[in-house]
Structure formats: structure tokens, C-alpha cells
Amino acid sequence: MAERTYIFQRNMSYDPLWKGEGPPAAHLDIELTERCNNACIHCCINRPAGDKRSRARELDTGAWKDILSQAAELGVMTVRFTGGEPLLRDDFPELYLFARRLGLRVMLFTNARLITPQIAAMLADVPPLEDIEISVYGMSRESYEAVTGVDGSYAEFRNGVQCLLDRKASFVVKGVLLPPNKKEMTEFAAWAATNPRMDVPPAYAMFFDLRGRRDSAAKNSRIRRLRVSPEEGLDILTRHADNYRKEMSVFFEKFLSPPGDRLFTCGIGPGCVDAYGVFQPCLSLRHPDLTFDLKKGALKKAVASGFTHLREMRAANPLYLKRCARCFLRGFCEQCPAKSWSEHGALDTPVEYCCRVAHVQARFLGLVMEKERAWEVRDSAERIQNLIRGVAVS
Amino acid sequence: MNEIRMDMIFSHSSDVVSREIDGALIIVPLASGVGDMEDDLFSMNETGTEIWNMLDGKKTVQEVVKALAQQYRAEPAEIEQDVAGIVTELLKRRMLVEATAA
Numbered sequence: 001m002a003e004r005t006y007i008f009q010r011n012m013s014y015d016p017l018w019k020g021e022g023p024p025a026a027h028l029d030i031e032l033t034e035r036c037n038n039a040c041i042h043c044c045i046n047r048p049a050g051d052k053r054s055r056a057r058e059l060d061t062g063a064w065k066d067i068l069s070q071a072a073e074l075g076v077m078t079v080r081f082t083g084g085e086p087l088l089r090d091d092f093p094e095l096y097l098f099a100r101r102l103g104l105r106v107m108l109f110t111n112a113r114l115i116t117p118q119i120a121a122m123l124a125d126v127p128p129l130e131d132i133e134i135s136v137y138g139m140s141r142e143s144y145e146a147v148t149g150v151d152g153s154y155a156e157f158r159n160g161v162q163c164l165l166d167r168k169a170s171f172v173v174k175g176v177l178l179p180p181n182k183k184e185m186t187e188f189a190a191w192a193a194t195n196p197r198m199d200v201p202p203a204y205a206m207f208f209d210l211r212g213r214r215d216s217a218a219k220n221s222r223i224r225r226l227r228v229s230p231e232e233g234l235d236i237l238t239r240h241a242d243n244y245r246k247e248m249s250v251f252f253e254k255f256l257s258p259p260g261d262r263l264f265t266c267g268i269g270p271g272c273v274d275a276y277g278v279f280q281p282c283l284s285l286r287h288p289d290l291t292f293d294l295k296k297g298a299l300k301k302a303v304a305s306g307f308t309h310l311r312e313m314r315a316a317n318p319l320y321l322k323r324c325a326r327c328f329l330r331g332f333c334e335q336c337p338a339k340s341w342s343e344h345g346a347l348d349t350p351v352e353y354c355c356r357v358a359h360v361q362a363r364f365l366g367l368v369m370e371k372e373r374a375w376e377v378r379d380s381a382e383r384i385q386n387l388i389r390g391v392a393v394s
Numbered sequence: 395m396n397e398i399r400m401d402m403i404f405s406h407s408s409d410v411v412s413r414e415i416d417g418a419l420i421i422v423p424l425a426s427g428v429g430d431m432e433d434d435l436f437s438m439n440e441t442g443t444e445i446w447n448m449l450d451g452k453k454t455v456q457e458v459v460k461a462l463a464q465q466y467r468a469e470p471a472e473i474e475q476d477v478a479g480i481v482t483e484l485l486k487r488r489m490l491v492e493a494t495a496a
Contacts, residue, residue, distance in 0.1 A: 009434050101411060103413040
């Protein structure tokens with residue numbers, strides 16, 4: 001017993017806790033409810049706040065506690081409470097404290113409208129150990145409520161944010177770029193910069209997902225109309241062009257996965273439990289063949305059986321095999337089984353919008369020439385090296 | 395606290411939660427201010443883990459030292475130094491509280 005240093009301070013962002021693979025699931029998404037007190041024009045999830053049918057189907061407090069306990073036993077370190085609006089549930093404080101007392105870190109996605117002085121005090125006294133992420137729909141009552149569709153929602157959002165500030169509870173903000181608030185980007189960035197936790201400019205949601213339940217063609221049609229065009233998205237992504245190039249250079253050097261017909265290139269997971277106790281591979285992928293009802297079996301079984309099977313799934317769609325499977329941008333493009341499912345009802349159909357978004361960025365970075373398609377490029381490795389060298393020189 | 399006495403009893407603080415994951419002991423802050431950064435976690439070496447598990451609110455420091463000395467066939471004086479070292483560090487970090495009966 002010669003050692004004299006006993007305790008090691010760790011930060012999971014920089015310092016992985018495990019040298020090997022670690023536990024079977026380190027993170028779990030928990031969709032506490034699909035109901036929301038906003039009715040945002042772009043949202044692919046929200047059910048009305050007072051939707052009795054949805055409320056009746058939601059897992060009760062005890063069932064959620066059981067799932068959280070199972071997650072902790074599995075080695076999960078972080079759970080993300082999302083929705084819908086998770087604070088709509090009366091038992092949110094109880095579930096939050098239960099999760100924290102299990103030693104779980106909690107990531108909370110919220111619109112902040114229901115944050116009261118009491119909730120803020122709880123989040124300050126028992127911090128989530130992850131930033132609270134607040135979606136912001138506008139910087140004025142007019143723009144905000146044109147997105148949310150709810151009178152008074154802007155004042156409640158500002159009040160919720162103020163409650164967190166008063167208690168010095170950490171949070172970050174994310175913009176949601178839509179026609180009513182497009183002119184407020186500068187104002188939003190300046191406001192976000194006053195938050196000590198926002199050490200980089202705020203990100204925007206703008207390439208919106210369609211509804212994964214595939215039950216509302218009208219809603220999907222509206223979401224499609226509200227997405228930015230790939231070119232407009234590029235303009236926004238490259239507002240700080242040098243930073244963007246640096247980030248992309250690192251991505252292409254370290255994280256780009258190779259082409260091929262394997263469907264899941266994302267590492268799969270982290271796994272998500274929806275409001276009704278159905279485990280699915282991720283927040284967006286609700287294909288009924290890939291889900292597992294936790295009312296009928298344990299989370300451990302769902303994690304073990306579901307993920308193993310998915311890793312071996314291959315694409316069969318001829319168009320996918322001709323394009324995506326041969327494309328060097330495959331690991332960069334947002335194309336994935338979840339996107340394919342929500343857009344086309346199949347796991348391996350190319351999503352044209354994702355393809356265009358990836359190509360417009362690749363052209364900006366000099367990886368793909370005008371009118372060239374990435375699956376036709378034969379010297380991608382050389383082009384990526386040029387990008388990396390160019391960024392290093394600058 | 396300046397001195398760790400052998401008749402003292404310590405237990406884990408309610409400001410933290412300890413978990414064993416993949417064979418490693420992880421201490422997760424529950425109350426604010428335990429770590430320097432808000433998202434800090436803590437792990438321990440093998441010696442630290444063993445001592446942590448014995449600081450259960452029932453055993454005195456002396457009993458912990460005795461048990462470890464027997465297990466490692468080491469001099470109690472050497473073990474004492476380790477136990478006092480870790481208890482001091484844990485108290486400083488608010489991870490341990492004194493539970494000695496009044």
C-alpha cells in the first residue's frame with residue numbers, strides 16, 4: 001500500500017472513465033412525454049399539452065423509476081430528459097431527484113416556460129452535471145409566439161430563464177431557425193454571449209426531422225416547407241468560416257467512417273425510451289421492427305438484443321448501393337436509417353435533402369467540385385488531406 | 395478537522411453518490427460545489443476504493459486499519475497513514491462525514 005494519491009478528479013468530456021469499452025450503454029434518452037405546452041410549427045413530436053389520450057398512455061412515476069434504476073444498474077452515466085416538454089409532467093422533480101440520487105447525470109431539454117423559482121432552486125442545489133439546454137424560438141414576443149402558437153409563451157420563457165439566472169443554475173441555449181425569427185440571429189447571438197456557459201456562438205436547429213411516427217402527412221409537408229434550403233443552411237453554418245473549416249478538418253481527419261453497405265454507421269444508440277415505455281435505437285428511429293416494449297421485458301434485454309442485431313444490418317436498396325454505399329461523405333451526411341424511415345418508410349432509401357446538405361458543404365470545403373457527385377470521386381483521400389493541410393497552414 | 399483519531403467513525407456524505415461501474419468506483423456529486431467544475435466526477439485507486447467501502451458508518455478507523463493490516467499483512471502504522479490520508483482528502487471534498495456516536 002505505497003500509493004499516496006487516492007482520489008482522481010475526472011471530467012467525462014475530456015477524460016473517459018473507462019480504458020476499455022465501458023458499460024453496454026453509457027447514455028440513455030428518456031422521452032418523458034410527447035405532450036408540449038408549445039405548438040411549434042416545425043416540431044415533429046409535440047402532442048397538445050392537454051391531450052388526455054397521450055397522458056393516459058404515458059408511463060407512470062413508478063415505471064419510470066424502475067427504468068431509471070435498471071439504467072443505473074446497466075452502467076448508464078447520463079440520461080437525457082426530453083419530450084415534448086418534460087416539465088409538463090407533475091412528477092418531473094421527483095423523477096429528476098430520483099435519477100440524480102442513483103448517481104446519474106441528467107441532460108435536460110426544455111423550453112424553460114415551466115421553470116419556477118422552486119424548480120430553479122432544485123436544479124441549482126442538486127445540479128444535473130450536464131448543461132440544461134433551452135430551445136429559443138425568437139427574441140421578441142411576436143416572433144416567438146409566431147413559432148410556438150401560444151399566447152404568453154414568450155413571457156413565460158423569459159421568466160423561466162430569469163429564474164435559472166437568479167439561482168445561477170447553468171444552462172445553454174440553442175436557436176431554432178424559422179421564418180418568423182430569421183432576422184433576429186444577431187440579437188440572439190449577442191444575448192447568448194451574455195451567458196457565461198456559452199463560450200461558442202449558439203447552434204441552430206434548421207434541418208428539421210420529419211415525424212418518425214409517420215402518421216401525419218400534413219405535418220411532414222409543413223416541416224419540409226420550413227426547412228432551410230441547403231444553400232441557406234451553408235450560409236449559416238459558415239458565418240464563422242474559419243472555425244467551421246477547422247471543425248470540419250478535425251471531423252474529416254478523425255471521425256469520418258468509410259463507405260459501405262452497413263446501414264448503421266452512427267455507433268448505434270444511445271437508445272431511447274419513448275413516453276409509453278417503448279425502447280428504440282435512438283430518438284428518431286421508431287420503426288416498429290426495431291423497438292422493444294419495456295412493459296414486457298427488461299431494459300438489459302432490450303439493449304443487448306437490439307443493438308447486436310442492428311450492427312449487422314445491410315442496405316439492399318439499389319439506389320442506396322449505387323450512391324450512399326460508395327459515397328465518401330457517407331459518415332458526414334445526415335443520411336441514416338432514422339432519417340430514411342421518417343422520410344420514406346424504409347431504412348435504406350437515400351434522403352435527397354440530406355444528400356444536398358452534405359454536398360453543398362463538401363463543395364464549400366473543396367472536397368467535391370461543382371456538378372460532381374461525391375460517390376463519383378476517386379481521389380477523396382487526397383482531397384481530405386488538402387483540406388487538413390490548408391487549415392493547418394492558415 | 396485537524397486530526398483523525400482511531401476511535402472515529404465515518405460514513406459517506408449525502409452530498410455524493412458512489413457507484414461501481416465496470417469494476418471501477420465512481421463518485422458522483424449530488425449537491426452543488428463538490429467538484430471544482432460542475433460536471434466533475436471522481437474515481438479512486440484500488441486502495442482508495444477499498445478504504446471507501448469500509449467507511450460504512452459502523453467501523454471505527456482502528457477497525458478499518460486492523461482489517462486492512464490483516465488482509466495485506468502489513469504494519470498497522472503504514473496502513474494508518476493511508477487511511478488517515480484518504481479520510482482527510484474525502485472530508486476536504488465533502489464526500490465523508492463523521493458519524494462517531496456522541
